[in-house]
Amino acid sequence: MKAIIAGTGIDRVVMDLVRKSIGTQFGQVDYYLRDDLVIIPRHGFGHEVAPARVNYKANVKALETLGVDRVIGIYAVGSITSRLSPGAFGLVEDFLDFTGRDTTFFDGVDAPLRHTGMVDTFDRTLMADFAKAAYRAGERDIKSGIVYVTTNGPRFETPAEIRAFRNLGADVVGMTLATEATLIHELSIPYAALAYSINWAAGLDEEGLSFLEDESIERLSRRILSLSADALTGGR
Ligand code: HPA
Numbered sequence: 001m002k003a004i005i006a007g008t009g010i011d012r013v014v015m016d017l018v019r020k021s022i023g024t025q026f027g028q029v030d031y032y033l034r035d036d037l038v039i040i041p042r043h044g045f046g047h048e049v050a051p052a053r054v055n056y057k058a059n060v061k062a063l064e065t066l067g068v069d070r071v072i073g074i075y076a077v078g079s080i081t082s083r084l085s086p087g088a089f090g091l092v093e094d095f096l097d098f099t100g101r102d103t104t105f106f107d108g109v110d111a112p113l114r115h116t117g118m119v120d121t122f123d124r125t126l127m128a129d130f131a132k133a134a135y136r137a138g139e140r141d142i143k144s145g146i147v148y149v150t151t152n153g154p155r156f157e158t159p160a161e162i163r164a165f166r167n168l169g170a171d172v173v174g175m176t177l178a179t180e181a182t183l184i185h186e187l188s189i190p191y192a193a194l195a196y197s198i199n200w201a202a203g204l205d206e207e208g209l210s211f212l213e214d215e216s217i218e219r220l221s222r223r224i225l226s227l228s229a230d231a232l233t234g235g236r
Contacts, residue, residue: 001067002232003038005059005180006074006225008048010041013222019045024065026058031066037229038066042176050154051175052101060183061105070126072228073180073193074221075148077172078156078201080165083146084172086212089196089224090143091127096170097178099152105186116186123190126231130192133231146171146195150178159203173201194228196220 017032017039032039040059043049063071075092077084084090097103106114131142149170151157157165157173165173172195184191198220199211211217 001036001038001069003040003063003066003068003071004074004225004228004232005040005042005071006221007042007076007176009218009221010039010225011046012218013225014039022062022065024058024061026061027055029055029058029062031062035233037233038063038068039225042180052099052152052154054176054179056103056179056183057105060180060187060189063184063189064187068189070123070190070232071184072126072130072232073177073184073191074224074228075174075177075193075195076198076217076221077148077174077195078199079171079197080149080162080173080201080204081171084143084195084197086197086199087216087220088143089194089220090146091122091130092146092148092172092177092193092195093122093127093144094147095121095178095181096147096149096165096168097182099150099175099178101152101179103179103182105183114186116182118182118185121181121185121191123192126190126192130194130228130231134227137227137230139227148177148193148195149173151175156209157202162201162203165201172197194224196224
């Protein structure tokens with residue numbers, strides 16, 4: 001099995017797929033199924049919860065239970081540097097975690113304590129497969145090496161926070177990746193992450209915080225979903 005985990009708006013893009021649901025020790029997980037491709041809407045079907053309240057453990061445990069051996073996560077972000085400007089997408093290769101969330105399956109209470117190395121969180125082969133699929137589909141400027149800083153939200157950042165994050169090496173900001181990436185890596189599931197930018201982060205746009213039009217966001221997320229599916233299934 002292969003999987004994609006995607007955020008808000010995914011329901012509009014994949015409406016016609018079979019809907020399923022699976023129980024885990026952390027709760028129920030909704031997903032769509034197309035052949036051997038599982039698509040998990042991060043927030044469940046048709047609703048949205050604050051990023052800190054997403055049931056990441058259930059979603060990631062469901063990947064394991066379903067026998068998923070490759071997963072791509074898709075993330076809407078704000079741009080901090082021009083490495084990934086609004087309207088562009090790229091492969092995330094590292095992250096900073098400012099959430100303070102409970103982000104482990106192995107806390108020494110419910111399961112034996114385990115310290116997971118985070119040097120190889122993002123799978124090289126899967127990233128290369130994505131780049132190949134994107135190239136085949138006509139993309140000629142595939143961005144990579146993006147550093148994603150994760151905030152707890154749901155509020156957006158202050159301009160001072162964004163300046164600090166830029167000084168720390170972050171290219172984009174969002175509210176979900178670090179938690180999901182850590183849990184996926186704890187279970188050793190090969191994983192790649194795609195960020196697409198929908199705004200300049202706080203303080204970087206003279207107009208204030210302004211987002212791409214819904215139509216552009218939908219077009220972008222549809223494109224990334226289709227390229228990700230191609231990368232995972234070899235274009236079948
Ligand atoms: N900040 C945090 N999360 C986001 C942003 C942002 O500017 N844009 C999209 N997700």
